[in-house]
Amino acid sequence: MTLGLIVAAVLAVLAVLFVARPFLREPAPASDLLDEPGELERRRLELVEERDRALLALKELEFDHRTGKTTDADYRALVGPLRRRAAAALQALEPRAEARHERIRSPR
Amino acid sequence: MAGLGRAALLLSLGLVVYALVAGSYAAWRRRRRLALSAQNALLASFVSTLVAAFVLWSALARRDFSFVYVAEHVNRSLPLGYTLAAFWGGQEGSLLLWLMILSGYAALAVWLNRRTRDLIAWVVPVLAGVAVFFAFMLCFVSSPFKTAPAPADGAGMVPSLQNPYMLAHPPLLYLGYVGLTIPFAFAMGALLSRRTDERWIVATRRWTLAAWTFLGVGQLLGAHWAYVEIGWGGYYAWDPVENAAFMPWLAATAFLHSVMIQEKRGMLKLWNMVLVALAFCLSIFGTFLTRSGVINSIHSFSQSPLGGWFLGFIVLVTAFSVTLIYVRLPLLRARTKLESLVSREAAFLYNNLLLVAFCLTILWGVAYPLLTEAVRGETRTVSKPYYNFFLHSFGLPLLLLMGIGPLVAWRRASLRSLGRIFLVPLAAAVVTGVVLIAFGFGSSTPGLLAYTFSAFVAASIALEFWRGTRATGSLLRLVARNRRRYGGYLVHAAVLLFAIGVAGSSAYQTVRERGLQRGQSMAVAGYTLTYEELGARQEANAVATRATIDVSRGGSHVTTLYPGKNNYPVAPGGPQTSNEVSIYHDPRNLGDVFLIADQIDKNGTLYLKALVKPLVNLIWAAGFLFVFGSLVAMWPDAVEQRRLAERYAAGAVAA
Numbered sequence: 001m002t003l004g005l006i007v008a009a010v011l012a013v014l015a016v017l018f019v020a021r022p023f024l025r026e027p028a029p030a031s032d033l034l035d036e037p038g039e040l041e042r043r044r045l046e047l048v049e050e051r052d053r054a055l056l057a058l059k060e061l062e063f064d065h066r067t068g069k070t071t072d073a074d075y076r077a078l079v080g081p082l083r084r085r086a087a088a089a090l091q092a093l094e095p096r097a098e099a100r101h102e103r104i105r106s107p108r
Numbered sequence: 109m110a111g112l113g114r115a116a117l118l119l120s121l122g123l124v125v126y127a128l129v130a131g132s133y134a135a136w137r138r139r140r141r142l143a144l145s146a147q148n149a150l151l152a153s154f155v156s157t158l159v160a161a162f163v164l165w166s167a168l169a170r171r172d173f174s175f176v177y178v179a180e181h182v183n184r185s186l187p188l189g190y191t192l193a194a195f196w197g198g199q200e201g202s203l204l205l206w207l208m209i210l211s212g213y214a215a216l217a218v219w220l221n222r223r224t225r226d227l228i229a230w231v232v233p234v235l236a237g238v239a240v241f242f243a244f245m246l247c248f249v250s251s252p253f254k255t256a257p258a259p260a261d262g263a264g265m266v267p268s269l270q271n272p273y274m275l276a277h278p279p280l281l282y283l284g285y286v287g288l289t290i291p292f293a294f295a296m297g298a299l300l301s302r303r304t305d306e307r308w309i310v311a312t313r314r315w316t317l318a319a320w321t322f323l324g325v326g327q328l329l330g331a332h333w334a335y336v337e338i339g340w341g342g343y344y345a346w347d348p349v350e351n352a353a354f355m356p357w358l359a360a361t362a363f364l365h366s367v368m369i370q371e372k373r374g375m376l377k378l379w380n381m382v383l384v385a386l387a388f389c390l391s392i393f394g395t396f397l398t399r400s401g402v403i404n405s406i407h408s409f410s411q412s413p414l415g416g417w418f419l420g421f422i423v424l425v426t427a428f429s430v431t432l433i434y435v436r437l438p439l440l441r442a443r444t445k446l447e448s449l450v451s452r453e454a455a456f457l458y459n460n461l462l463l464v465a466f467c468l469t470i471l472w473g474v475a476y477p478l479l480t481e482a483v484r485g486e487t488r489t490v491s492k493p494y495y496n497f498f499l500h501s502f503g504l505p506l507l508l509l510m511g512i513g514p515l516v517a518w519r520r521a522s523l524r525s526l527g528r529i530f531l532v533p534l535a536a537a538v539v540t541g542v543v544l545i546a547f548g549f550g551s552s553t554p555g556l557l558a559y560t561f562s563a564f565v566a567a568s569i570a571l572e573f574w575r576g577t578r579a580t581g582s583l584l585r586l587v588a589r590n591r592r593r594y595g596g597y598l599v600h601a602a603v604l605l606f607a608i609g610v611a612g613s614s615a616y617q618t619v620r621e622r623g624l625q626r627g628q629s630m631a632v633a634g635y636t637l638t639y640e641e642l643g644a645r646q647e648a649n650a651v652a653t654r655a656t657i658d659v660s661r662g663g664s665h666v667t668t669l670y671p672g673k674n675n676y677p678v679a680p681g682g683p684q685t686s687n688e689v690s691i692y693h694d695p696r697n698l699g700d701v702f703l704i705a706d707q708i709d710k711n712g713t714l715y716l717k718a719l720v721k722p723l724v725n726l727i728w729a730a731g732f733l734f735v736f737g738s739l740v741a742m743w744p745d746a747v748e749q750r751r752l753a754e755r756y757a758a759g760a761v762a763a
Binding site for chain 2: 004005007008011012014015018019020021022023026029031032033034035036037042045046048049050052053056057060061063064066067068069070071073074078
């Protein structure tokens, strides 16, 4: 019984120390704010997802065409809009990428 | 030791309450250190729950009957394996298993996704909220650490639980049930943090698949357990608790399909949230049914005070999910629309509607006795014909869709391409149907339809692999490039084997029953069964009585079977008797000769029930393919992981 209680007490102390660890490691941090993606970052993520979806759709279409699921006529009708969508997503991402690279290069 | 167990559970409760309260505040007020501290509390709760579990296992291993739980579930003659498995044989131990798996899963999921801080900040309190409920139940309602003066021996384990499957079936089911908490927590976390992009789906894709696989395998093991142990000749009885595991599996199946539409087309965001919440609520409902004893079932071992608590928790979780989804509706609107009703995504949608409709009809069947008792004061149950009707109504179209879906192109398919693609599978289906009718298998319409549809699906899967291999030049390259798709097809093949096994063993089984004196014979489906002798022997914890039955076919000896009964002098609630069936696996038709000693009179008269179940072994073989297919689908894809790392790299920097 006593041993059990000692083990329980040690466990509790260790748990409290572990839970308090972020405060013990950084007693006075420069910023305690939990970062979250801003509007720009959210928009970037949307565009990246859109780009990935468009590229994946193109890949699927190519594969469906090669395996005979999509006829030549269907392929021709579908591939144009998909390429335009992928290009639009890539283009929309381009200036942001440049801006980010610029930001990284420029001294603070 | 009981004191240590109680203290460890109280510590777990304190930690998860802290993770819930501090985590919610930190996520709301954007406090970084507090959010990390809440994460640490969740991680620490796993360790303290492990300590509690160790205490219980240790008490079971030592057969410390001062623990009420140990005294009620094991005795001195019970083999060690079953003694340790008694951890999940009772209500309190099962709840501890739930909490242990949940806190382990939660710790792992939080650790793996620690870089996505804004999302994980909200996931932590959701996971902690679920853990608070189970930790509270274990501390104050149903503690496994109650003590009392130790009796000389324990009550023992229910005989039907004394089976090797006891070691694997319940933990696997719980790994599945609890696993559904992770996608639920991430989905709710995404709604709370307004991050309804695909991050939560990417984070939980493998969790969902793993939970779904565990649930599937757990159910299959349970079915085999029922088949070899319960002794009624079947493997699924639409028992409420069996249904309780089947429903979340169906909802998770629907989610696994519809989530692909969100990933590929950006559609069905709302529907996916609903499915994740439904699967989780059904997993809690399943635990409630199993553990509350609210519905009579062979799985509900005791009436307990848990019912009201569980019901309250289910209502709370449902209200929370519905409210959150409603509040975030504007974020869940799709930007793209279904282009055609004849397309891969449309096939997925039909599959979803059928799966959810099937799930809800089962839910209605399970809840019906509760509702009639609440409204009319008398319990009315729905039986096998109700479930079989819906199995045929939804299951057969689902089987067919499993063959149609993969063949149809994404976005839209023209009639010309459909005609060309479906030619081979349709021909396979027609030829199969005609051959079956010619050989006299038209006696069962559902059976005939199941086999015809199965031929269609088998041809479509084979065609997919063949065409894909031809396009890429190698089968291995084909699978390696798209593990999820081809792993999925392997799972489809497993479901197909399962369907063929179920149809064969139910629609075309033969059953004979008669009383036999020593030396007498009976004939069943081409076999002759001769009752030779009766004997009894003392086993570790039971007296085993066995009849010796010679099985022959066409005058040639095939095998000898030994059906009988076990008498357990020590069991909970007094001495108990169990049926011990004897089975011959016939390699010719992949079926079984299944013998049950229904009754053995004192004068030696044996009332023998014999079932010949063709193709039944395909059901169990399907399990191996199911696991293999799931593993292929789950296996990490380096190319995809690089793509996702690049996608979320800037997000991680921002977070």
